[in-house]
Amino acid sequence: MTTYHFVAASERFLTVEEPLEEVLRERQRNYAETGKTIDFWLVKQPAFLSSLELAELKATIPQPAAAVVSTDPTFITFLKLRLEYVAVGTFEAPSAEVPDALAGAV
Template identity: 65%
Template sequence: MTTYHYVLASQRFLLEEEPLDEVLRERVRNYQEQNKEIDFWLVKQPAFIEAPEFAEIKAKCPQPCAAIISKNSEFITWLKLRLEYVVKGEFEAPSSSIPDPIASLEAVSS
């Protein structure tokens, strides 16, 4: 099992009120320069919050929500400090309640 770290907030906050796209583009560029594998994902309506252990967090987070999920705890801590109005946490996956750590509940449009 792998430990995944996340910040979770409303989609509106993460995608409209914060210049998150700029932060993520810079992070991708930095990873590419270092030939480092991408270890973070922006997920709209993350499926992991449907796991029973996340019921309390889901109830507190405005919907629809979005998460940045990463294997890198330092990156998530940095995002928490930068973004302020997010929930920070971690989970292990794959598990019986979280089979796919970066799955989304959002319907994919064709």
């Protein structure tokens, strides 16, 4: 199993109100220059939020939701500090509750 870390908020907040696209594009450019494999994804309407362990958190996020998911906890901490008004969490996948963590990834 893989541990995924995420920030989640309303899709509108992440994709329209905040310059998230610029941040993700810059990180993607940096990874290309340094030969790193992409370890982050923008997921619209993330299915993993429907798991029992994240049900309380999902209730606090305006719908439709979106999330940036990564295997790098430091990047998610950076996004939390940068975006401020987001929910943060982790989950393990694949699991019985979360078979495809990146369903809906853009």
